[in-house]
Amino acid sequence: MGFHNRHHPEPINAMTVDLEDWGQAVLDPRLPVTPRVVENVYRLLDFLDAHKVRATFFALGRVCEQYPDLLPAVAAAGHEIGSHGYGHELIYNLTPEQFEADIRQATTVIESQSGRRPIGYRAPAFSITNRSSWAGPILSRNGFCYSSSIFPVRKRRYGIPDAPRFPYRWADCDLWEFPLTTVRLAGWNLPLCGGGYTRLLPAALMAAGIRSLNRQGRPAILYLHPYEMATGEVSWFRQQGYSISSKRYFMQSLWRSRVPARLGRLFAEFRFASVGEVLRLNSIDDPAQTPEDHPELCLLNS
Numbered sequence: 001m002g003f004h005n006r007h008h009p010e011p012i013n014a015m016t017v018d019l020e021d022w023g024q025a026v027l028d029p030r031l032p033v034t035p036r037v038v039e040n041v042y043r044l045l046d047f048l049d050a051h052k053v054r055a056t057f058f059a060l061g062r063v064c065e066q067y068p069d070l071l072p073a074v075a076a077a078g079h080e081i082g083s084h085g086y087g088h089e090l091i092y093n094l095t096p097e098q099f100e101a102d103i104r105q106a107t108t109v110i111e112s113q114s115g116r117r118p119i120g121y122r123a124p125a126f127s128i129t130n131r132s133s134w135a136g137p138i139l140s141r142n143g144f145c146y147s148s149s150i151f152p153v154r155k156r157r158y159g160i161p162d163a164p165r166f167p168y169r170w171a172d173c174d175l176w177e178f179p180l181t182t183v184r185l186a187g188w189n190l191p192l193c194g195g196g197y198t199r200l201l202p203a204a205l206m207a208a209g210i211r212s213l214n215r216q217g218r219p220a221i222l223y224l225h226p227y228e229m230a231t232g233e234v235s236w237f238r239q240q241g242y243s244i245s246s247k248r249y250f251m252q253s254l255w256r257s258r259v260p261a262r263l264g265r266l267f268a269e270f271r272f273a274s275v276g277e278v279l280r281l282n283s284i285d286d287p288a289q290t291p292e293d294h295p296e297l298c299l300l301n302s
């Protein structure tokens with residue numbers, strides 16, 4: 001099935017945030033959640049509000065449990081709430097039973113704080129790979145309508161290099177996948193939008209990539225972490241006594257101060273909305289399909 005929006009030559013792109021703390025995401029998922037995440041989330045909410053962008057926040061259950069005011073603030077700002085699981089363990093390191101317990105624990109926290117069951121999911125560190133593709137049917141039977149967890153690239157720790165590059169339906173379950181955005185270059189898929197790439201890639205290159213996709217009627221999806229634009233993040237963790245190698249310190253600190261201007265430029269040129277909104281608009285606008293073809297999409301804006 002195609003995902004080509006024939007009515008809108010300039011598609012709406014998806015903006016996403018993985019709501020998590022730097023230590024668990026980058027160093028070790030078992031580390032304590034620090035108050036840095038609170039400051040970083042509020043800074044990001046102000047930034048998105050200033051640019052009038054409504055995003056999807058994939059929330060980590062453990063963070064929300066420790067700081068119960070965060071998720072209500074994100075929801076009140078008009079953003080869609082999805083799940084990033086509970087403990088940020090990589091899926092291919094878990095058994096299917098452990099994975100199911102993790103997403104259920106996260107759903108309980110998220111639903112109790114936001115009043116809604118999350119229907120979108122993002123895997124920790126894109127850890128749905130060929131080794132963990134059993135995760136899709138488990139997400140589907142736990143009420144998820146979509147996942148944005150597969151990076152169609154070849155990386156040491158993540159990626160399914162031959163996965164489709166644009167939103168598609170999983171073959172063996174009732175689930176949409178919105179894969180992370182790549183561009184094709186010399187026969188390779190290269191990651192384009194998000195996380196550290198937002199710090200490392202020139203804004204002009206990212207803009208050119210999105211422009212080219214949008215001209216083909218394809219939506220891009222951007223992902224960001226609340227700590228990505230916090231300039232003192234890595235040195236704060238080092239000051240607290242966390243062990244951080246020099247290479248990691250350098251790579252993780254690089255060009256954080258450039259992120260707001262880069263994102264601001266993208267927000268000025270392109271249209272962005274939550275994943276639920278993008279999937280709903282694109283699918284239902286396709287004249288070959290009707291809302292009845294996708295009853296799950298009716299949930300997206302309910």
Ligand SMILES: [Zn+2]
Nearest residue numbers: 018025124125
């Ligand atoms: Zn994460």
